[in-house]
Amino acid sequence: MSRHANPRLITELGLLVLLSFIWGNSFTLMKVAVETISPLTLTAFRVFVAALSLYVVMRYQSLTFPRHGKVWLFFTAQGFLQCALPYTLISWGEQEITSGLAGxxxxxxxxxxxxxxxxxxxxxxxxxxxxxxxxxxxxxxxxxxxxxxxxxxxxxxAPLAQLAVLAASFCYALSPLIVSRFSGIPPLVTATGSMMSATVMMLPVSIIFDKPWMLSPGNEALFSACILAILCTALAMLIYFRLVITLGPLITTxxxxxxxxxxxxxxxxxxxxxxxxxxxxxxxxxxxxxxxxxxxxxx
Known part of the structure; x- marks a missing residue:
């Protein structure tokens, strides 16, 4: 082994720490947000804002989506396993359990x-x-x-709330195992496509079951939801999809x-x-x- 640390490894581990910091604070933000925003609508808002933000960056960098249907199936699977389902499960679970236990x-x-x-x-x-x-x-x-x-x-x-958060962890374990099979796609493209797919899934569900225009979220809940969308979803997913490729599923998780x-x-x-x-x-x-x-x- 070289006497000097690998600069690239140091960079990737630094990004892992940053990602952990961002997601480590998401439990508190979700706890605040779900007080006045239902889990389905909170998830829909997060992935919609994240998809929009990432798409703007993607267009600025002149990147395009692959046209292969198999790749879009991959994006759909990632949107479901990494965002749509686990975000909803954790948000729902934190209505019944503490953020510490959820962590x-x-x-x-x-x-x-x-x-x-x-x-x-x-x-x-x-x-x-x-x-x-x-x-x-x-x-x-x-x-x-x-x-x-x-x-x-x-x-x-509530036992069901605990099982919901554990089920979200299982989703997070499955997701990087799939990502590693599509390592040739730029992380920004993967993150954007996954968020768009998650948005297509969650917006109709939120509209049908929650009627979000009828909600009255507080200012703290709205602020928390915006931070969750921009930092804990858009930025975090961009880092996450890069790390799965560079560090591998086990180290990333x-x-x-x-x-x-x-x-x-x-x-x-x-x-x-x-x-x-x-x-x-x-x-x-x-x-x-x-x-x-x-x-x-x-x-």
Whole structure:
């Protein structure tokens, strides 16, 4: 292994941290938004604004969509698995459970990635002992940060809400496994096509079931929805589709651990929540787990 760190790897890991930071704060934003905006309409708004924003950038860069029907099936699958379904499930679940518990449950995609690879007998490179050890280490860090109080809350939270957030994690595990098969498409094109597909799915559902023109969202909910759309969806998806290609499915989904950690740090910084040694130790385990998964193997 070279004495000097790979600059490209450092850049990609930096983007992984940024993505985890953005998505780590999305749980709080969703919690605020769903107080006056229904989950279906919130998801429709997020993907519509994201699709519009990304399309403007795509046109500015003179990029075009592929004309092959197979590629648009891929965009549709991504729009459904990475946005339409999980966003709705998490938003609905956070009506019944705390954002902290949602963060714990939604940090499990790396575990699902390994399980899927094992069950399908595919992606054997994902099943090395080192990567399994890193996954378990990161998960232990999440548990340590959130503490036993989160799991005490789980006993009182609506079971269906917990299952909904876990189902969203399963979607997040499936999505990058599909993306890796279409690595030749620019991330911006993939993100835009996926958001457009998600918009086509969610707008009619929102109009039929929610009648969004009848809603009366508060200012905080509207602000949260706009941040969710622009930063947590448009920008985040652009980074996400790049990382799946450059880092691979397992490393990208391992950002779920950092996501949970950042959600706790945000609470301490902005909500004056308490800081403890267990939080510091948990963050160390999370970082250690990702280092174990991503560190180059000496030859």
């Amino acid at each position: 714990v449950l939604n940090s499990t995609p790396p575990v699902f990635v390994l399980l899927i690879a094992w069950l399908l007998g595919a992606g054997t490179s994902e099943l090395t002992g080192r990567k399994i050890a890193g996954t378990v280490t990161g998960l232990a860090g999440v548990v340590l940060i959130m503490g036993v109080s989160v799991f005490r809350d789980a006993g009182h939270a 391992s950002g779920g651990y950092l996501r949970a950690g950042f959600s706790v740090l945000s609470g301490m910084l902005f909500l004056n929540e308490s800081f403890s040694l267990s939080t510091c130790a948990g963050m160390f385990l999370i970082v250690l787990g990702i280092v174990i998964i991503t560190a180059p193997i000496k030859k």
